[in-house]
Amino acid sequence: MTEVSIEKLTKDYGQGPAVDGISIRIAEGEFISLLGPSGCGKTTTLKMIAGFEDATQGAIRFDGRDVVHVPVEKRDIGMVFQNYALFPHMTVEGNLAFGLEMRKIPKAEIRTRIARVLDMVQLAGYAERYPRQLSGGQQQRVALARALVIEPKILLLDEPLANLDAKLREEMRVFIRDLQRRVGITTVYVTHDQAEAMTMSDRVVVMFGGRIAQIGAPSDIYERPANLEVAEFVGQVNIIRGKVGNGTVSTPFGDVPAAGAHADGTEITLALRPEAVELLPLGSGVAGVPAKVRSSYYSGSLVDYRLELASGAIVNVQTFPRTRFADGDEVLVHAPADRFWPLGISA
Amino acid sequence: MTEVSIEKLTKDYGQGPAVDGISIRIAEGEFISLLGPSGCGKTTTLKMIAGFEDATQGAIRFDGRDVVHVPVEKRDIGMVFQNYALFPHMTVEGNLAFGLEMRKIPKAEIRTRIARVLDMVQLAGYAERYPRQLSGGQQQRVALARALVIEPKILLLDEPLANLDAKLREEMRVFIRDLQRRVGITTVYVTHDQAEAMTMSDRVVVMFGGRIAQIGAPSDIYERPANLEVAEFVGQVNIIRGKVGNGTVSTPFGDVPAAGAHADGTEITLALRPEAVELLPLGSGVAGVPAKVRSSYYSGSLVDYRLELASGAIVNVQTFPRTRFADGDEVLVHAPADRFWPLGISA
Amino acid sequence: KTLVVPTLGGVWEQYWRSTVAPAFTKQSGAAVTLDVGNGRVWGANLRAAGVAKPPYSIVMTNEVFASGLRKEGFFEKLDLSKLPNYADLYPLAKKTDGWGAIGAVSPIGIGYRTDLVKTKPKAWKDLWENPEFKGRIGLYNFANSAGKMELLLFSRIFGKDQYDVDAGFAALQKLGSVIQVDFNLSTGLASGEIVVAPFDFGEIARLKKQGLPVDCIIPEEGMIMFDQTINILANAPEKDLAYQYANFLLSPEVQAMMMKEFFISPTNSKVAVPADLKADVPISGADMDKILTWDWNFVNEKQGELAERWAKTVK
Amino acid sequence: MSRPFFTVYCLIIYAFLLAPILVVVGASFNAGAFLTFPPQGFSFRWYVVFFNNDVFMRAIRTSLWIAAVTMVISGVIGTMAAIFYVQYSGRLKEAVRVAMLAPLLLPEVLTAISLLFFVYSVGIGTQTMVGMIVGHVLITLPFVFINVSASMESYDPSWSMAAQSLGAGRFTRFRRIMLPLIKPGVIGGCLFAFIISFDIFTISFMLKNVGTSTLPIQLFDYLRTNFTPEAAAVSTCSIVLTLAVVIVSEKVLGLRIHRF
Amino acid sequence: MNAAAKKRFGPLLLIAPAAILLTVFLVLPYLNIVLMSVRMPGQGTPYGPGFTLANYGKFFADSFYIGQVVNTLWIGFVTTLACLVLGYPVAWQLARGNSAFRAVGYGLVLSPLLVGIVIRSYGWTILLGNNGLINRTLMGWGVIDGPLPLMYNALGIIIALVHVFLPFMILPIMSAIQGIDPSLEAAARSLGASKAKVFRRVTLPLSLPGIQAGCILVFVLSLSAYVTPSLIGGLRVKTMAVTVVDALIDTFQWPFGSAMALVLSATGAVAVVIFGRLTRMKWKA
Numbered sequence A, B: 001m002t003e004v005s006i007e008k009l010t011k012d013y014g015q016g017p018a019v020d021g022i023s024i025r026i027a028e029g030e031f032i033s034l035l036g037p038s039g040c041g042k043t044t045t046l047k048m049i050a051g052f053e054d055a056t057q058g059a060i061r062f063d064g065r066d067v068v069h070v071p072v073e074k075r076d077i078g079m080v081f082q083n084y085a086l087f088p089h090m091t092v093e094g095n096l097a098f099g100l101e102m103r104k105i106p107k108a109e110i111r112t113r114i115a116r117v118l119d120m121v122q123l124a125g126y127a128e129r130y131p132r133q134l135s136g137g138q139q140q141r142v143a144l145a146r147a148l149v150i151e152p153k154i155l156l157l158d159e160p161l162a163n164l165d166a167k168l169r170e171e172m173r174v175f176i177r178d179l180q181r182r183v184g185i186t187t188v189y190v191t192h193d194q195a196e197a198m199t200m201s202d203r204v205v206v207m208f209g210g211r212i213a214q215i216g217a218p219s220d221i222y223e224r225p226a227n228l229e230v231a232e233f234v235g236q237v238n239i240i241r242g243k244v245g246n247g248t249v250s251t252p253f254g255d256v257p258a259a260g261a262h263a264d265g266t267e268i269t270l271a272l273r274p275e276a277v278e279l280l281p282l283g284s285g286v287a288g289v290p291a292k293v294r295s296s297y298y299s300g301s302l303v304d305y306r307l308e309l310a311s312g313a314i315v316n317v318q319t320f321p322r323t324r325f326a327d328g329d330e331v332l333v334h335a336p337a338d339r340f341w342p343l344g345i346s347a
Numbered sequence C: 001k002t003l004v005v006p007t008l009g010g011v012w013e014q015y016w017r018s019t020v021a022p023a024f025t026k027q028s029g030a031a032v033t034l035d036v037g038n039g040r041v042w043g044a045n046l047r048a049a050g051v052a053k054p055p056y057s058i059v060m061t062n063e064v065f066a067s068g069l070r071k072e073g074f075f076e077k078l079d080l081s082k083l084p085n086y087a088d089l090y091p092l093a094k095k096t097d098g099w100g101a102i103g104a105v106s107p108i109g110i111g112y113r114t115d116l117v118k119t120k121p122k123a124w125k126d127l128w129e130n131p132e133f134k135g136r137i138g139l140y141n142f143a144n145s146a147g148k149m150e151l152l153l154f155s156r157i158f159g160k161d162q163y164d165v166d167a168g169f170a171a172l173q174k175l176g177s178v179i180q181v182d183f184n185l186s187t188g189l190a191s192g193e194i195v196v197a198p199f200d201f202g203e204i205a206r207l208k209k210q211g212l213p214v215d216c217i218i219p220e221e222g223m224i225m226f227d228q229t230i231n232i233l234a235n236a237p238e239k240d241l242a243y244q245y246a247n248f249l250l251s252p253e254v255q256a257m258m259m260k261e262f263f264i265s266p267t268n269s270k271v272a273v274p275a276d277l278k279a280d281v282p283i284s285g286a287d288m289d290k291i292l293t294w295d296w297n298f299v300n301e302k303q304g305e306l307a308e309r310w311a312k313t314v315k
Numbered sequence D: 001m002s003r004p005f006f007t008v009y010c011l012i013i014y015a016f017l018l019a020p021i022l023v024v025v026g027a028s029f030n031a032g033a034f035l036t037f038p039p040q041g042f043s044f045r046w047y048v049v050f051f052n053n054d055v056f057m058r059a060i061r062t063s064l065w066i067a068a069v070t071m072v073i074s075g076v077i078g079t080m081a082a083i084f085y086v087q088y089s090g091r092l093k094e095a096v097r098v099a100m101l102a103p104l105l106l107p108e109v110l111t112a113i114s115l116l117f118f119v120y121s122v123g124i125g126t127q128t129m130v131g132m133i134v135g136h137v138l139i140t141l142p143f144v145f146i147n148v149s150a151s152m153e154s155y156d157p158s159w160s161m162a163a164q165s166l167g168a169g170r171f172t173r174f175r176r177i178m179l180p181l182i183k184p185g186v187i188g189g190c191l192f193a194f195i196i197s198f199d200i201f202t203i204s205f206m207l208k209n210v211g212t213s214t215l216p217i218q219l220f221d222y223l224r225t226n227f228t229p230e231a232a233a234v235s236t237c238s239i240v241l242t243l244a245v246v247i248v249s250e251k252v253l254g255l256r257i258h259r260f
Numbered sequence E: 001m002n003a004a005a006k007k008r009f010g011p012l013l014l015i016a017p018a019a020i021l022l023t024v025f026l027v028l029p030y031l032n033i034v035l036m037s038v039r040m041p042g043q044g045t046p047y048g049p050g051f052t053l054a055n056y057g058k059f060f061a062d063s064f065y066i067g068q069v070v071n072t073l074w075i076g077f078v079t080t081l082a083c084l085v086l087g088y089p090v091a092w093q094l095a096r097g098n099s100a101f102r103a104v105g106y107g108l109v110l111s112p113l114l115v116g117i118v119i120r121s122y123g124w125t126i127l128l129g130n131n132g133l134i135n136r137t138l139m140g141w142g143v144i145d146g147p148l149p150l151m152y153n154a155l156g157i158i159i160a161l162v163h164v165f166l167p168f169m170i171l172p173i174m175s176a177i178q179g180i181d182p183s184l185e186a187a188a189r190s191l192g193a194s195k196a197k198v199f200r201r202v203t204l205p206l207s208l209p210g211i212q213a214g215c216i217l218v219f220v221l222s223l224s225a226y227v228t229p230s231l232i233g234g235l236r237v238k239t240m241a242v243t244v245v246d247a248l249i250d251t252f253q254w255p256f257g258s259a260m261a262l263v264l265s266a267t268g269a270v271a272v273v274i275f276g277r278l279t280r281m282k283w284k285a
């Protein structure tokens, strides 16, 4: 229920800017993810929004009002800290009750709300434990519950699911998203997990080295990354070289229509995601390029192959393990022309 | 270079067993992953192997020798703690040098080894920083580097990559695996990430509530899970009901050969992984069952669909987003008969 | 050979170190180890060590402490043949029947602030009668030997004799609140918290020299005194040296030296107080007989009871 | 509390801490012969007297030496005990604490007397400093114990575990990891031990060996009979000395740690 | 020693030196004192022949002594409380304030200990006496007619004790506050707690180990303080410690003095245990 707008925000801890002039406008009730490599300034950004760190430069506005002088506790935020920051001297229940007590919620309601949220994070029997008696993932869930139970106007989540397994993660995502939608909480979600950012967010902000590389809807980010760096960060990419001729680019995968006007003979690079490539057994009658399996990684639901084309180029391909190929197998690869996107002229 | 064998290991913190009689035999130089939901006893198991917690019952042997009375510092282990446990009063360099100094490595070599490992964890410029001046992911990498740089005989890693992004994670995995193979370190790796466990491990141990549910090679775990719980934990599963008749099971996807002898007319349940199902546009000429898209989640490289079959059954399907379907679209689904596995007789 | 010589600390040690000890060494050829302490410590040490193996050969302390230790058998009756100077002592210094010899006397009268008191005191009774003094009287507490003497003195003044302690306590009760001090009344007197108190003449002399407006009177009812009784341990490790040292202390030369340094009244009758010291050492010679003395056995035996009554009475 | 109010509050307390000391320091520069306040004129004469007084100088040397020895012994024993108390004492916690506090709970005089009897009964007597140093250690031990245990409570055992996993033995763990991280408590405890030992009167008085004397004893006796500003000068010097020690240790050792 | 024993008894080695020291030099010597406390009182000697419990009987039967116990405990309590209230903010400032001032502040905090007790009392007399600086100034301004009774009473004793015991409160609290992770305070604020609430609910409870240490130290020291009460109190205010010292070394009643001392110590120990129980930190292992 609060619009958060960040303008030219910069933070310097003394060794060069950790956050470097970022601007984002987060609409009321919007769910934004901050995605970026370790050390790119995600936590720092959250801390400035929360008010724990003063910005070196720039402004933060809630509903248009500059909040420089609004103390943290008046901002009505809920925050999950990357290191949890659970109160060691309070039980799980005490930790959860804290924010509610600050809001002067009646005792009885506190009790029911805690019971409900503990249920949601699957820690129903743990109310009386102290943080040191919990496992890492359990602590993280308490931290999450503590921020959510107060149903704040703004939610700042710093990798709140990093220590949970896929199943629990999935359930927590649904829980967070439901609550966020129901209450209409403006949310900034920091994660290192692209899939998580993609599935949960209205918009994704990709940051590198303290700057914003791209802001956009999840599919924009994945399918129309602003540059190679973003592309590589949100997924894997094959870099394919081709030569322009007759308005098409000839690549090892066949001809691809050239976007933009290039002089014939120009060498350009194209990008191709591994999962866009189809892998077929030799002689399956489909038009494909022959390749040889160099190595493969099995990860349960997916297999990653490293293939070598006749040209000697290496291509990564990701497929479901419906049909498996062994190292050294000869295969056919096929990539639809519309899955390539141009990166620029080769150096 | 050490064989670790665990026998009937139990740990009780006073509120019922956290680890409950587990036995594992880890070969020299083997890479084992502990996989299991939050709070299942992974950290506790590691701590017992390291020697930080005394087992309530059971024995731990290194190369056949009971190590109950071997103090931690004599066990030649390297450990990454879930909460990092970096020394707050030492710089990154100091943290990394510590273990090497304990091993009386000459100063000059310490310096080169630290430089090398810092390079590997991509923190080359951070040697002089204190832990409090690092981001969460950077701290985690220091913790990892600290354990690896000493090249111990046994490596115990407790979710060492939880706070890293996919790209870095990938690189770290390769780094860990390379070092582990090169030096031949017996490794126990705790993770909540199935894919990670699958790609890295020689064997995977799945734990639930302090007990071992299954031990096996990654593909065994994924493709021949010991029970539904394991199956659901290491990936997603569709539960399909079918009726036995004539040695086959008739399912909404068509007939599937029945494994084992069941009386005709018995209702049994089968499991099917979402990524095993193929999704095709209507009228693509392939034998498939018609279905309707109920909802879909886009996560960049993958799309998850919830489909409703004519029978009203719900099936989850995971595909690459090569062709996208909208909610409400009619599609065809096809699942090869050999991808089903039986779960038992329906209640 | 080395003699352990017990001494008080501070200026006393300083003087002993610089003057007395070297002089004795010169005379006897024996080395001296100075041991700083006071009656309480020496008493405790002797008792801890036992009668058979005392760490000292000679002890010089207040008669109160000495009489207790004497009764427990630590000291021997002085061998006067080894102590020629004993013969020259005033009778006051020989009151212990040859068991000890008083080596120094500091008579105690009434000290007061000349600037803060209009009517100067003449007698102990003035403490009760002069309203100017109310609440500003200093007294030694019972722990101090002077405190015990205060009680005995007041008992004598207001009752029959020193044994009539009921009268003494009644008088103390009537005195109202006083400022009790374990030692060092000078601080209170200097800061003006105390305007009148029992004071030894030597101390008043020192304060006066330091520029404080104070004076001292000899009360009509009589004076009390701090004494320093010399005792020889029965099982002294260096008995001969101890006698030599005792004799040295009692010699006219040393008595005169101490008089000049600390304004004590010399106990050796061969020492005359020079004119320039008369004001600071007002009591000497025959006047010393006027100093009141006490039956310490009575106090030592009833110590507990008297202390308790004192604690309950004096506020 | 608002910032300015808080600052003023703290300043008032510092003023309170300082008030009687300023009086003493002021008195030490008294030109007059008597310890009075306000002082009559300004001079260093009592400092000169003090520095030329070999009794005081000798006593100060003795006191410093004893305080240093006491600090080291108490520091080591008390720190070890505090570690035990916080990490291993389990259900005995309360009992261990009372036992460690016992030397303060029992009257110093009585401890002195009982120790005096003890040293004579075992034949040491007061021929050596053993008795006095033991007494000083007993009295200062609780201060080290209490201070170190207070900072041990916020020591995260996983730091020790990490060190252990890297191959550090007991002593190395203590020296390289724990000690630096509980430094404020150890330094505080040792400073207390030193200062208190320097100031102990009764125990020293009763148990000192024949022929030595400490500064408090000298001051005490000195003040019984002499009331010159020299005593204030002595005190002023010991304040200045200690302040110097504190400021140097802040520079060299750092009295604070940055954990977070 | 074999490995198994090492693991089990290793921790005990930590407490061994203290245990040995206390046993040999405190417990053993005190056996003598315990024995002494049941001896017959002596007549001009330290103790008489025979044994008796009368020394204890005398103590407990006399309201004079019981009153002193109450008085002593009361002074100890007030002193401790005052030290806590005055010391906490200073400790906080030393732990968290800017660094330029820290070393000086640290030195200032220690300064009361650096002045010998006698001199310090002299300083107080100058300030608090009837004729002292404060009273003279106030009278000079005409604020008061007669001197305020600041000395020679319990108030004076408490002022002087608080002064010299403040360091013992401040230092342990300071180390405890330094051990608090600031992100906990940040978390509390993110949950809507005002600075005051953060202090009350997070900082204060987490500094409890320091508070506990400081309070126990100050309380115990107040109980056994005797020089300050006797110098500043002008011996008008009776405290146990003063009476014990009197009995033991001044008036030489060893049996009764020992009995009183043991009662005083036991009282102190009980108070410490009760305080420890009341402030037990359940969240600690």
Ligand SMILES: Nc1ncnc2c1ncn2[C@@H]1O[C@H](COP(=O)(O)OP(=O)(O)OP(=O)(O)O)[C@@H](O)[C@H]1O
Pocket (backbone or CB within 6 Å): A132, A133, A134, A135, A136, A137, A138, A163, B013, B014, B015, B018, B019, B036, B037, B038, B039, B040, B041, B042, B043, B044, B045, B082, B192
């Ligand atoms: N010190 C302790 N006291 C009591 N219970 C504890 C303690 N430590 C852990 N437990 C409990 O033991 C169980 C196992 O904990 P453990 O830390 O081994 O889990 P884990 O598998 O590492 O979980 P996660 O993935 O969340 O880190 C949990 O239920 C936890 O609550």
Ligand SMILES: Nc1ncnc2c1ncn2[C@@H]1O[C@H](COP(=O)(O)OP(=O)(O)OP(=O)(O)O)[C@@H](O)[C@H]1O
Pocket (backbone or CB within 6 Å): A013, A014, A015, A018, A019, A036, A037, A038, A039, A040, A041, A042, A043, A044, A045, A082, A192, B132, B133, B134, B135, B136, B137, B138, B163
């Ligand atoms: N207190 C500090 N002092 C100095 N530098 C800091 C401090 N905190 C963070 N930094 C630096 O600022 C940069 C941004 O840190 P931040 O914590 O915002 O990263 P992050 O994006 O949250 O990373 P991660 O995913 O690893 O948690 C990092 O390079 C980090 O080293």
Ligand SMILES: [Mg+2]
Pocket (backbone or CB within 6 Å): A042, A043, A044, A082, A158, B135, B136, B137
């Ligand atoms: Mg971060």
Ligand SMILES: [Mg+2]
Pocket (backbone or CB within 6 Å): A135, A136, A137, B042, B043, B044, B082, B158
């Ligand atoms: Mg864990």
